[in-house]
Amino acid sequence: MSEKIVISPTSRQEGHAELVMEVDDEGIVTKGRYFSITPVRGLEKIVTGKAPETAPVITQRICGVCPIPHTLASVEAMDDSLDIEVPKAGRQLRELILAAHHVNSHAIHQFLIAADFVPENLMAAAINSVSEVRKTAQYVVDMVGGEGIHPSEIRIGGMADNISELARKKLYARLKQLKPKLDEHVDLIIGLVADKGLPEGLGVHNQPTLATHQIYGDRNEFDLERFTEIMPESWYDDPEVAKRACSTIPLYDGVNVEVGPRARAVEYKGFNERGVVAQHVARALEQKTALSRAITILDELDTSAPARADFDITGTNKLGVGAIEGPRGMDVHMAQVANGKTQFYSALVPTTWNIPTMGPATEGFHHEFGPHVIRAYDPCLSCATHVMVVDDEDRSIIKNEMVRL
Template sequence: MGETVVIAPTTRNEGHGKFVLDVDEEGIVKKGNFLSMVTVRGFEKFLVGRGMEFAPVATSRFCGLCPPTHATASSEAVERSIGLSPPRHGLLLRELCNIGNHLHDHPLQQVLILPDFVKDPEKYREALARIQKMRRIGQYICNVVGGEAIHSPYIRVGGMYTNISEAARHKLTAMLEEFTQYHEAQSRFMEEAFSAAGVPPGLGVNDVDMMATDLIYGRSDVFEEKYFPYYSELLPANYYGKEIGVEACTRIPLLRGKIVEVGPVARLWKYKGWREKGTMALNRARLTEISLRIERGLEILRELNTRAHTLNRPVSYGIGRLGIGVNEAPRGTNVHITRVEDGRITYYKAMPATMWNISTIGKSTEGFHYKWAQWVMRSYDPCISCATHMIVMHEGRVVEERFI
């Protein structure tokens, strides 16, 4: 007879997650469930009625790991609702700021998986030192381009608040070249660690479809035309079952009635012909993505006119049209949807990357011993706080309140 294995809270990930795994007598996962245990914070509700400029300010506070992606997706959702196009060089700076965030965040995932792959204390410390040097450069890019290393207040509705100086452009170029040296050494180190780890073949491989809108930055029009018409969602109790789902705090998004995977493998799958899936493919895909982002960052710095205009003011304040903003966050496709009328938000919805992946993580544990479940989870680098956006109302009254 099988049994249920519960792993809670999961470790070395952002937020509070929980596995509920149905396993056979040998501990092999037959049904994998991964769910968010972060309580709902109500961003989408308290944004309603606020000025449209507040949207990127508030949503960048979803969490502290990847604020630029939320500010960017939010700004673009507002812009598409009111019919505003930012200047070209403002868009270049937005992309550069998000590249800085990827170059800070992707190496952080290596910190979280190092204990799984590296047992030698000296090599572990050397790897951490390289990773921290890379992360410092990524944060510096966000600080210079976005105005702050964390919440990037220069990302505004209409573009970017200000351009960077010519001196800053030269310094960022030099720092990206320095980053390249650390990354090349760290990639060789991680590849050796991956090869020696003894991970079961095929760990984390699933039959889930891939979703991505761009290789690096994100395309709102691609999501709106290719994916949004086929979008639906389930409440957690309807997906996990009432016994499990009553604890979960995130919607389950579906495309054509099925769960999907977003993130590094999905982007490389869609735009680079990548054809490997699973835990180790995800870990390796991040190394590839770092290289692609360094290359693109240097390209932007060569192309950027530091005297160019970067912010357009609105000429319309909205008539309630639906605006969809999409950015490819470190963890995958990040979608914000809003309606703006007379400069105020009348509707808001967020579908961050881990919201798409959270059900896929559970499915990807199936077929392997439950001791590997957290290895699978960490390869997705879930940001569970970002994923948690759900509130259930009935005829204007609160159905249930929970206090932890």
């Protein structure tokens, strides 16, 4: 006799999603389905037909949690479509801002999972630690990107401006100061996750991982030929779920994958742990990797070098790809520009990749652990939604007449 446990919406994540678990008599999950119920945004349609410079400005508004990766993926896609060679300083500044964003965004997630892992007597210390890490990391994003949330300085062709020597020295000094603090913070998080004593094997799945770079992202590592996308109704075997799911299902080599910090660690650092604990550990360790990279860039940056290339926006309708490793995983934007206007735009975002993998990852354990499995992916739904609900009454997205955005 199987029972259905529904968590709607799943909490302490960005956006709205539902977790539907079929459980047996002992409460063990036999079938998990996770799907987005966030209303569609339609930003890709908004930027179509407009000047290419519009795309990064609009698509960064996909989300306030990871606007940096979206902006970067957008300009990278445009750079590629317009065949622009970004100057070295521009590339360095872009990577710097993303590295700082990784440190910051992972810290936000650590705040979100604090209620799961941090005992009451350590709560204040853990939150202070998160705040301190974020403060310095966001200072870098503010300085380099012009604005901490929706950066105005990341432009097609590079960055609007290089930073001053004064800014470089300040950022370098502050990140150096942050290093021992971050090491301590990472130890704290990893220790707390271990202390929780989650069951061995929780969240383990056999799906492959997908990542294009250790920190930044590399379009050459993403093979469009190996990518396919299917509609939710042909993925979810529960028709109730299938008709309400708002995201398409992306597959790589025909299978669903995992993206994010653990995927990057597996692909580039020889990490071979799996499951919930491994995801938290990989995320925390990645903060250290990102900080070291940011410090190295600041050490090497030539503040007098040009940060932006001149370019012509006419375009040849080449399909440009921007692949950026966002905190939650690989974020791919694709753009075609011709006659000075964006002809086609599509964003293939981190959590979309993870959604089909997350539900089944809850299987084999008590349903009470379901939310732990979901949160370990740090899901961020608002950008993942690409299908529109057309019937508000029964909230269905009608088969074969789906409005794909």
